[in-house]
Amino acid sequence: MSPLNVQTVNVAKLEYATPSTTKSLFYGEAGKGEVIYRQWRYEVNCLLRENTYNKECLLVGIRRSLRGEAAVMLVRRFDEPATIDSMLDMFHTTFENTETAASILKNKSMAVNRNVMNLLFRIQVDLRNYFLKRLN
Numbered sequence: 001m002s003p004l005n006v007q008t009v010n011v012a013k014l015e016y017a018t019p020s021t022t023k024s025l026f027y028g029e030a031g032k033g034e035v036i037y038r039q040w041r042y043e044v045n046c047l048l049r050e051n052t053y054n055k056e057c058l059l060v061g062i063r064r065s066l067r068g069e070a071a072v073m074l075v076r077r078f079d080e081p082a083t084i085d086s087m088l089d090m091f092h093t094t095f096e097n098t099e100t101a102a103s104i105l106k107n108k109s110m111a112v113n114r115n116v117m118n119l120l121f122r123i124q125v126d127l128r129n130y131f132l133k134r135l136n
Helices: 011-017 037-050 055-064 068-077 084-095 101-135
Strands: none
Touching (some): 037 055, 037 084, 055 084
16 A cells, blocks of 8 residues: 555556457447447457456456546446456446437438449440340
8 A cells, every 4th residue: 555545556567467358449429439339349248258367457458448437437327446357347228229310310221222223233234235135
């Protein structure tokens, strides 16, 4: 313990002991971050299932992967260090069903565009075949 009753941590040892468990950054804000919630959660779930890292390393890795609103939520919600389960429960409740109307519409419009492009391609092939038959 240091003179101010604050426990000190050897950061060099901590860095060495906690490899970058989660590679992706999750911001909890639309349009920010490397991945959306579901991708981030999948990565965390895989790490939990693989059981490669101990719980302390996973906690540090999860905290380090949070940015923006997700990191702020963690600090606001928990007065003391959070457990993995409590963090994941909080994020699940907050972010699981937050696909925005814009992202849903974008996904749907991309599917429609693919269908239209396929239809146009088939029409083009049919027209070409029709004119080739007429020329012969």
